Amino acid sequence: MSTVLARCATLLWYLLPFSVFAQSSPTPAANPAWLEQLVRESGVLRRHNVGVCLTDVATGQQVFGLNEDRYFTPASTMKLLSLYAGLQLLPDSLPSLHYVQRPDTLLFWGTGDPTLLHGDVPSRRAFTFLQSRPEQLYYAEVPTVTAFGPGWSWDDYNYYFQPERGAFPIYGHTVRFYGKAGQPMPKVLPRFFRPLTQLAPAGTPNPAQDHVRRPELENRFLVLPSTSGWVDETPFRTSTALLLQLLQDTLRRPIRLAPLRLRAQDSIRTLRGLPVDSLYRRMLRVSDNFLAEQVLLMCASALTPDSLSTARTIRAVQSNYLRDLPDAPVWVDGSGLSRLNLITPRALVGLLLKLHQQVPEPRLLSLLAAGGGQGTLRRVYRDARGPWLWGKTGTLTNNHNLVGYVRTKSGRLLAFSFMNNNHVVPTADIRREMERVLTQVREKL
Structure with missing residues (x-):
């Protein structure tokens, strides 16, 4: 009897961490059928690799996911990691x-x-x-x-x-x-x-x-x-x-x-x-x-003033500040110019949630490009009443991504990543299709 109890106790010991993780991690909500259909049946999006993740900033609850756990080439959306390192x-x-x-x-x-x-x-x-x-x-x-x-x-x-x-x-x-x-x-x-x-x-x-x-x-x-x-x-x-x-x-x-x-x-x-x-x-x-x-080099200088190493900064930030991301990024530079960088849509959303927790919202949104306002989004996502989308674009040949925050008409703030890799249509077509989808997100969620 004592042997059986001991084995049960041992099994419980091994299962406990997994049960705690399951209880503490937000359970993804069922994808809204209309949004699933909008993305999957898009004539523009279905011809290349697409990853989407939408999460409610207030609750941390995932609202929508498509290939959110797959790795993509992020291009300049990696600058958000450089921002986080600097902060x-x-x-x-x-x-x-x-x-x-x-x-x-x-x-x-x-x-x-x-x-x-x-x-x-x-x-x-x-x-x-x-x-x-x-x-x-x-x-x-x-x-x-x-x-x-x-x-x-x-x-x-x-x-x-x-x-x-x-x-x-x-x-x-x-x-x-x-x-x-x-x-x-x-x-x-x-x-x-x-x-x-x-x-x-x-x-x-x-x-x-x-x-x-x-x-x-x-x-x-x-x-x-x-x-x-x-x-x-x-x-x-x-x-x-x-x-x-x-x-x-x-x-x-x-x-x-x-x-x-x-x-x-x-x-x-x-x-x-x-x-x-x-x-x-x-x-x-x-x-x-x-x-x-240069932000990553200045961070390296803050760590060790007599040597500047991008790799040292990346190691320090990943080991000390980003271990709780859902997936570990493959991170090699500060700008996203390298195609060696890889990250999942849900890891980028996890980073957005961390930024929102640590930086006052007005300051955070003021740092990003604003739809219809300034930066790389000044000609898109327009509304005469003011910005409703703030984000960071990322573009390399055959890759175009957008990561940021959407304020819906119901008042929710959603963190999102919308990643498009290996497309062969003009980037302008990808931009228009993302705007069509995210405009519906703003209207309906």
Whole structure:
């Protein structure tokens, strides 16, 4: 008898965790028949891989799911994970640089802050600080990531959406060109790159209709003919030598290179810069890849100030803050440029629920693109009475996703992920079909 009781006790011990998990996890509600039919019978959606998850923010109850447990290529929706990392690891203002003050020298190094003289979120805090210091300036290199992330498309190096990553960015690692009709040579900013800009040889093929083209391994910029005005951004190839040239050219004072060798008496200080939301807002609303990558580097700097590692940030966030997601993401970069990233629709919704719990709703929604308002959703999901959908888009060739929040006419706030992978129809068709479905969600749930 005692043996039987012992076996029963042992069985109960093994079953207990599973019964507790079953009771504590929300049970998915039966999918509304009309919504199931709307998605499954769509002539646009049924030809590719689709994953949808809808959850009530107030209750945590799943309202609808289709392939919500399958992994998809997320594209730029991964920026929501970068936002979450920043919220956990960064203070209210960006760390602009680290420095050590000694009697006659100032040793400084990068934190990954991308705002120094950036064209869209510009900060002069580090510029003013370095320009005004009486000491001799020494820049120290720190171990950092490769210029491109794992799984990035190498042949996108020429385009504004893929600048190189780095420890101490300046000018957003891009050159801006402003072309005028009738003038063959554009205005070039920063001016440092003017001598490196020239007209492309006559007859240069231009199948992609580029305005400026840079050879892959060089900082030479070839301007292609155009009959109208235009504005373009082209990434420049980064190096420590070029950084020192740009800093000296801008600050009008010498800067020397030094190894990062800290002494026992050294006190590492951090110069603070812009409020973090100014960066998050730009990163999410217009889907800025460079800012997202640099957020993970700044997080790495907060973990270990003498080394910048995207992988270290990802490991720390996944192990310390995201272990309760329904499915573990495959997460390799900050921007979503890599096709190595994978995540399930329900994991993204789980992240949205965590964000809503930790960030006041008005602030959270203000960071996202708003339907009919601003960012990547400004031309869709319109309503004269104001936004009803806030989200983050994610697009790569043959993949288009949307993740965010819907306010229904009944007053519910729903967290959703709507993922489309491997489609062959135009992305505009996918956008219109998602809008048709989500408009019905707003009307009926």
